[in-house]
Amino acid sequence: MITIQHPGHVHFFRNPIAELNARGHDVHVFARESGVAVRLLEAYDIDHEVVAGDADSLASLAAVQATYELRLLRRARRLDPDVITAIGGVAAAHVASLTGATSLVFYDTEHATLITTLGYPFADVIATPACYRDDIGPKQVTYPGYHELAYLHPERFTPDSTVLEEVGLAPEESFAVVRLSSWDASHDVGHGGFDDPQAVVDRLEDAGLQVLLTAEGEPPDALASYRFETSPTRLHDLLADADVVLSEGATTAAEAAVLGTPAVYVNPLSLGYTTELEAEYGLLFGYDGDARHARGLDKAVSVVEEPADTWRRRRDRLLAERIDVTDYVVRQLETLAQTRPAGRSIPAADRGH
Incomplete structure (x- = not known):
């Protein structure tokens, strides 16, 4: 399961989604309406389900987030995914912890302390660029790249001057x-x-x-x-x-x-x-x-x-x-999915790096 909350998340995951589908994996994408995120999912012809609306203020964010997580939980219990992944990953980490799935959270924003406080304690693996300033501990794996190189690396993108x-x-x-x-x-x-x-x-x-x-x-x-x-x-x-x-x-x-x-x-x-x-x-x-x-x-x-x-x-x-980050994302997801015993979380020592 891949969860999408922002247009940038669509760009980050669109090439891994294509690679995973081509390799025969079952990929399910769930989104929260946010700006142009759904328009991008449609433009890239990515199958998805919108399970919550957008928050129009910080005050409404908690209610929208609760609805989003509850609906994701219902889908996860039906689908029984091996891995739930996201950027930021608050909902992904929470839902995975309740369903026996492994959560893989990607993040690169040190000052987003609300997101890290709510999500990191529940996450199984947190993947960050090597330049990420915070030491998260044994859950953290790092890679020499940036989120943007998942979709703008020359192996993935050729500019069109038209x-x-x-x-x-x-x-x-x-x-x-x-x-x-x-x-x-x-x-x-x-x-x-x-x-x-x-x-x-x-x-x-x-x-x-x-x-x-x-x-x-x-x-x-x-x-x-x-x-x-x-x-x-x-x-x-x-x-x-x-x-x-x-x-x-x-x-x-x-x-x-x-x-x-x-x-x-x-x-x-x-x-x-x-x-x-x-x-x-x-x-x-x-x-x-x-x-x-x-x-x-x-x-x-x-x-x-x-x-x-x-x-x-x-x-x-x-x-x-710096690396083609799409390759790294796909490798991490496959490693975690294939090494996770059914219905059990992966011990820290067994996580893929």
Whole structure:
């Protein structure tokens, strides 16, 4: 069983789902409606069942989560899965602990303490990137990669430049993608990114860049014309062709970076993977503090002046040192499923690494 709560989870699991199906495994996907997650499942033609709605506020999250877990529990008791897996994995870990399945939780967000507090104690195996900062203990296994390399590794993804025509750009035009966050996730409370989105657009246009805006929720009315229309499955094609990406969200910044597009990440919350992409590979540039807006814009303008080969070489080194994460996900799931005695959890010493 695979559980989906966020669009990024669809991207992470879509290639493992295809691989597992091709290998003859029974794969069941369950989702909680959240943003464009269900649209992505449909676009990728992934069989799934939506078992709960979206939470429209932090106050409603507990009720939605309870409904989600109860319905997942009923499905798990009927299906009797060997492994239940998820990103974050609160529901997956809880349901697995009640059904005798093994839970495999993938996670890369250290500051999401609500999720880790509710999920980690119940999880059997927790798989994190090697750059993850926290030591979780004997449940933890690590791998040299990032979530984004489950779907953007060149073995899994080839950019399609025809997306430029879809968004009204000519191939020779320089452009920036700007990603604004909604700041309503449980781990975003009290934080923020750019001071003024209009100032971001103005500065980039002054530097000769076309601006394409993507946002969680609605951007300011004055910026509505900068939003682009394309399938949610085409965003990564756009990130690959951009000259620079400015993002308040860590995932979009990391996606750009692993594609070889310099990413400016304006957010006070750093993570192990954003730090590594900056310190080790120079493909991401993080800014926080009072001057984050101005410093981030200065960097965005300066990186566009760098030769394109700079980013290509840095990405080549990253790919030489980091793995195709889909292979790792499939191997972990198969190992846990095949070594688990029926109806029993796996002792820590017997877990696959």
